[in-house]
Amino acid sequence: LVLDERPLYCTETSEIEMVVTSSSIIDLRLYSKVGGFDEMLFIGYIDRDYSCKVINAKRTILRLGNVFVYQENGYANESSKITIGNRTFYASNYSSERYYYAIRNELYLRRF
Numbered sequence: 001l002v003l004d005e006r007p008l009y010c011t012e013t014s015e016i017e018m019v020v021t022s023s024s025i026i027d028l029r030l031y032s033k034v035g036g037f038d039e040m041l042f043i044g045y046i047d048r049d050y051s052c053k054v055i056n057a058k059r060t061i062l063r064l065g066n067v068f069v070y071q072e073n074g075y076a077n078e079s080s081k082i083t084i085g086n087r088t089f090y091a092s093n094y095s096s097e098r099y100y101y102a103i104r105n106e107l108y109l110r111r112f
Helices: 029-031 046-056 096-110
Strands: 014-016 062-063 081-084 089-090
Touching: 046 062
Parallel strands: none
Antiparallel strands: 014 062, 081 089
């Protein structure tokens, strides 16, 4: 993807501090070593928790250049379109259950 003659996505592999677990490539030996995903989290914050575990294990997280996944959050569509002036926004359309877990998981992780 190119925007204004510049690549929209970085083409180089680089070290990052936080990973999004959707479509991630995970070293299963490291996954086992750090205790895997916290099943208490269910929806949301799984990636933040896992990233902290990897960093605490003194390992690095890499973002691979030229690799990306197109993903829409919350099933945004034309019915969720909001126009203010000349700007257009899309409401997330998440269920109330999704918001509940997002808030609960944030509070759960702050305990540590």
